[in-house]
Amino acid sequence: MSLKRIYSFGGGRAEGGPGLRERLGGKGAGLVEMTRIGLPVPPGFVITTDTCALYLKSGSAALRRTLGRDLAGAVKRLERVAGRRFGDAADPLLVSVRSGAARSMPGMMETILNLGLNDRSVLGLAARSGNRRFAFDAYRRFLCAYGSVVLGLPRPPLEQPLEEVKQRLRTKRDTDVPARDMEEICRRLHAEIRETAGRPVPQDPERQLWEAIEAVFRSWMAEKSVTYRRVERITGLEGTAVNVVQMVFGNLGETSGTGVCFTRDPNTGVRTLYGDVLMNAQGEDVVAGVRTPMTLGGMKSRMPTVYRQLDRVRGLLERHYRDMQDLEFTIESSRLYMLQCRTGKRSSHAAFRIARDLAAEGLITRREAVARVGTGDIERLFYPVIDPEVPRRDLETRRLASGIGAVPGAAVGEVVLSAQEAETAARAGRPVILVRRETSPEDVAGMHVAQGILTATGGKTSHAAVVARGWGKTCVVGCETLSIEPDGGAIRLGERVIRKGERLTLDGTEGVVYEGSIPLVRPDLPEAYHEVMAWADGLRRLGVRANVDTPYDARKAIEMGAQGIGLCRTEHMFFDSADRRMAIREMILADDAETRERALARLLPFQRQDFEGIFEAMRGRPVTIRLIDPPLHEFLPQDPEEQRRLAARLRVPAETVARRVAMLHETNPMLGHRGCRLSLGYPEILEMQVRAIVEAAAAVKRRGVKVEPEIMHPLVMDPKEYALLAERTRTVAERVLKEQGLRIAYRVGTMIEVPRAALLAGPIGRLADFFSFGTNDLTQMTMALSRDDSGRFLPDYVDDRRLGILKEDPFQSLDQEGVGQLILWAIERGRAAHPGLKIGICGEHGGDPDSVRFCHRAGMDYVSCSPYRLPIARLAAAQAALAEVRPARGRAAASHRARKPAGNGRIRRRVTRRQRGRRHPVAQA
Ligand code: PEP
Numbered sequence: 025m026s027l028k029r030i031y032s033f034g035g036g037r038a039e040g041g042p043g044l045r046e047r048l049g050g051k052g053a054g055l056v057e058m059t060r061i062g063l064p065v066p067p068g069f070v071i072t073t074d075t076c077a078l079y080l081k082s083g084s085a086a087l088r089r090t091l092g093r094d095l096a097g098a099v100k101r102l103e104r105v106a107g108r109r110f111g112d113a114a115d116p117l118l119v120s121v122r123s124g125a126a127r128s129m130p131g132m133m134e135t136i137l138n139l140g141l142n143d144r145s146v147l148g149l150a151a152r153s154g155n156r157r158f159a160f161d162a163y164r165r166f167l168c169a170y171g172s173v174v175l176g177l178p179r180p181p182l183e184q185p186l187e188e189v190k191q192r193l194r195t196k197r198d199t200d201v202p203a204r205d206m207e208e209i210c211r212r213l214h215a216e217i218r219e220t221a222g223r224p225v226p227q228d229p230e231r232q233l234w235e236a237i238e239a240v241f242r243s244w245m246a247e248k249s250v251t252y253r254r255v256e257r258i259t260g261l262e263g264t265a266v267n268v269v270q271m272v273f274g275n276l277g278e279t280s281g282t283g284v285c286f287t288r289d290p291n292t293g294v295r296t297l298y299g300d301v302l303m304n305a306q307g308e309d310v311v312a313g314v315r316t317p318m319t320l321g322g323m324k325s326r327m328p329t330v331y332r333q334l335d336r337v338r339g340l341l342e343r344h345y346r347d348m349q350d351l352e353f354t355i356e357s358s359r360l361y362m363l364q365c366r367t368g369k370r371s372s373h374a375a376f377r378i379a380r381d382l383a384a385e386g387l388i389t390r391r392e393a394v395a396r397v398g399t400g401d402i403e404r405l406f407y408p409v410i411d412p413e414v415p416r417r418d419l420e421t422r423r424l425a426s427g428i429g430a431v432p433g434a435a436v437g438e439v440v441l442s443a444q445e446a447e448t449a450a451r452a453g454r455p456v457i458l459v460r461r462e463t464s465p466e467d468v469a470g471m472h473v474a475q476g477i478l479t480a481t482g483g484k485t486s487h488a489a490v491v492a493r494g495w496g497k498t499c500v501v502g503c504e505t506l507s508i509e510p511d512g513g514a515i516r517l518g519e520r521v522i523r524k525g526e527r528l529t530l531d532g533t534e535g536v537v538y539e540g541s542i543p544l545v546r547p548d549l550p551e552a553y554h555e556v557m558a559w560a561d562g563l564r565r566l567g568v569r570a571n572v573d574t575p576y577d578a579r580k581a582i583e584m585g586a587q588g589i590g591l592c593r594t595e596h597m598f599f600d601s602a603d604r605r606m607a608i609r610e611m612i613l614a615d616d617a618e619t620r621e622r623a624l625a626r627l628l629p630f631q632r633q634d635f636e637g638i639f640e641a642m643r644g645r646p647v648t649i650r651l652i653d654p655p656l657h658e659f660l661p662q663d664p665e666e667q668r669r670l671a672a673r674l675r676v677p678a679e680t681v682a683r684r685v686a687m688l689h690e691t692n693p694m695l696g697h698r699g700c701r702l703s704l705g706y707p708e709i710l711e712m713q714v715r716a717i718v719e720a721a722a723a724v725k726r727r728g729v730k731v732e733p734e735i736m737h738p739l740v741m742d743p744k745e746y747a748l749l750a751e752r753t754r755t756v757a758e759r760v761l762k763e764q765g766l767r768i769a770y771r772v773g774t775m776i777e778v779p780r781a782a783l784l785a786g787p788i789g790r791l792a793d794f795f796s797f798g799t800n801d802l803t804q805m806t807m808a809l810s811r812d813d814s815g816r817f818l819p820d821y822v823d824d825r826r827l828g829i830l831k832e833d834p835f836q837s838l839d840q841e842g843v844g845q846l847i848l849w850a851i852e853r854g855r856a857a858h859p860g861l862k863i864g865i866c867g868e869h870g871g872d873p874d875s876v877r878f879c880h881r882a883g884m885d886y887v888s889c890s891p892y893r894l895p896i897a898r899l900a901a902a903q904a905a906l907a908e909v910r911p912a913r914g915r916a917a918a919s920h921r922a923r924k925p926a927g928n929g930r931i932r933r934r935v936t937r938r939q940r941g942r943r944h945p946v947a948q949a
């Protein structure tokens with residue numbers, strides 16, 4: 025049997041059934057479904073999306089061969105149901121021809137109204153309706169649409185005749201244009217089209233229909249449609265369907281009109297009919313804004329019966345689709361017709377409220393409510409954004425440059441070019457945008473006080489991006505047209521020079537830099553957010569932790585739902601104040617162990633104090649503290665002037681500092697003397713850091729607050745290396761505990777961020793209490809892509825109009841095909857060697873929804889990410905749990921027990937008890 029390519033509806037019957045959305049498109053499926061449930065829908069038919077694919081592949085002749093008989097049959101059936109004939113001179117059947125893909129692509133493809141009109145039937149329409157103006161207005165619209173959509177003519181010359189008449193009549197309203205002028209406009213359009221297209225609009229309705237169908241199919245490949253699909257990541261669709269529907273007229277007079285509405289307010293989510301209706305108008309007028317429409321409230325008092333009908337339709341459709349719908353309708357002489365229904369797009373606020381309310385109304389379950397909100401909705405809830413009231417035009421005129429949007433949101437501030445300037449301005453209460461070629465740990469204090477950060481280089485996991493994300497600070501990186509003027513007094517963005525102190529606005533969502541201050545708004549969190557997130561927390565199995573380095577951020581993390589800290593980067597603490605900077609520099613410049621130990625002794629109280637604050641804030645939740653990671657040269661000033669100042673402060677010759685900087689220089693610092701190699705090379709550093717951690721834990725425990733420290737080594741690549749580190753760590757920890765006269769359970773573990781460590785996860789896992797995947801470095805080293813420099817070419821790898829080699833930026837969304845395989849291997853080997861091995865991830869991917877889903881499937885215990893991304897991780901983890909087929913209870917419980925964390929017995933027992941106590945356990949992070 026040949027493939028059914030046309031589905032008819034109307035006259036109380038509808039072909040096809042639910043589940044045909046891919047083939048009928050959203051609009052077609054909606055029309056069929058609305059007919060089926062008895063709503064007033066004009067009759068018509070849908071030509072399937074696969075027919076579009078056939079046409080695009082094989083062309084017009086093949087289409088006509090394949091579809092000819094079916095189309096003729098569908099038209100006949102429509103004529104029968106409508107009681108009118110196509111091309112009839114006295115009472116013609118007129119149709120609309122509209123596109124409609126399986127995924128909504130608003131405004132991207134084409135519509136032709138009033139098809140079937142010609143020079144004869146327009147007179148019939150005038151006679152039958154008793155309204156000549158209406159008939160020629162309909163013809164005018166048809167000719168315009170045909171000229172532009174089918175014949176490809178530019179739109180403005182086709183709109184010109186009407187504009188000229190309106191000017192002559194000194195009116196802005198189409199409805200003031202009388203019949204004779206409309207007729208004249210139609211004559212002019214005929215002439216214009218014949219001249220520019222080289223052929224007239226066909227008079228034969230059947231030919232009109234074929235050509236219109238082909239034009240709609242072609243619009244699938246129009247540049248704007250292709251771009252929209254790329255931007256929205258719409259893939260895997262065959263083409264657009266074509267909807268051919270009998271015309272109903274909203275432009276028949278003052279009891280007719282056309283409208284669009286949502287079944288709930290798409291901005292707030294409140295349950296009310298929300299929309300506009302334009303009387304005496306056809307569909308396109310509402311969108312074109314030719315007249316000010318009436319609100320539905322206005323319609324309620326003017327046409328109460330129609331309003332009641334629409335309200336009834338709303339209830340029926342929401343119950344049927346169990347979601348908020350976006351509707352198009354026409355009122356023809358006080359009769360309501362439904363022309364479209366689809367799932368309505370909504371703001372982030374509305375997304376939460378609608379999900380919560382639909383669950384409360386019993387239309388969906390709480391599980392479905394959790395599945396309904398998107399992780400993108402959450403992201404948008406938290407960040408200040410450019411005020412949507414600012415006209416797009418204004419934005420365009422102020423646009424200076426673009427780069428990579430590393431942290432979304434928006435920020436306004438004056439340009440500063442160094443961390444010191446940022447601190448000075450911030451102390452004076454002035455908001456700043458810190459602009460750097462790239463940032464380094466030296467800049468963190470300035471970054472901390474800045475509103476936003478802009479760098480010329482770097483990608484989404486560059487230092488600037490990682491640090492900014494941790495603080496939820498707007499950040500644009502890889503802005504290639506940015507340079508800093510040699511005198512350090514200004515920046516250049518392309519041709520424009522911006523002096524220090526002038527203001528910029530950064531849009532980190534779009535990655536755009538604007539001149540001057542643009543108003544921002546910060547939306548309040550909707551109440552429904554907290555409810556839906558609580559439901560999500562009840563569903564997820566994956567724990568969530570935060571990457572934070574300060575007590576303040578730790579408290580913030582708890583507010584955002586953190587169940588622990590998965591990564592505390594201790595090196596960030598070395599830059600918090602001038603004293604700390606000085607101590608670490610003195611330590612690095614030390615020539616002998618004794619001087620080094622003296623400098624470290626000055627750092628110890630700072631670290632202990634930070635750790636105490638963090639343990640206290642986390643109140644018994646696990647805290648993973650990573651020992652020093654970056655290469656030491658990053659802690660020393662590179663600028664000769666600053667080197668001289670440092671030498672003076674330390675009372676050493678300037679050459680000593682310069683020499684040490686030169687000695688520490690590495691061609692490839694990311695693969696050099698960093699990570700645990702520092703702890704091995706300078707055992708005093710390990711000693712100081714472990715001592716600070718354990719002393720802090722002891723002090724907090726003495727205050728009656730529970731502590732759960734986890735000490736983590738970065739950049740491990742070998743079991744022997746790890747054995748040495750673990751042994752030294754435990755030796756120091758036990759010594760300190762003995763001094764303190766306390767017992768505290770602690771874990772020692774390692775990051776898995778070097779491919780070799782992943783490959784050797786068995787022997788390393790046997791010795792470790794936990795693994796934490798550092799997927800920033802693991803991606804960098806597995807793919808040989810520099811985190812800091814690949815921004816120059818990586819976008820081409822991801823852009824399918826250029827190389828299109830990778831689906832996503834692998835620093836943003838985990839490369840599951842490659843890096844992911846190493847992770848799976850390491851988890852399998854690690855757990856085989858050590859069944860209780862606790863496993864998490866602390867690279868930036870821990871806050872990326874797709875990567876979180878991967879971590880869930882891989883059986884990790886937790887993900888860790890910056891506090892501002894925690895809600896995203898919580899929701900993605902819940903959705904991952906919802907997406908999987910739930911195993912039988914017994915099996916699920918058994919597999920869960922098999923993964924219980926190890927470490928010391930006390931922790932193990934406690935976790936196991938908690939896990940057993942829950943029906944759907946939230947994983948212990
Ligand atoms: C990582 O490499 O994934 C990681 C978390 O460490 P960092 O970003 O500090 O190198």
Ligand code: MG
Nearest residue numbers: 777798800801
């Ligand atoms: Mg790392």
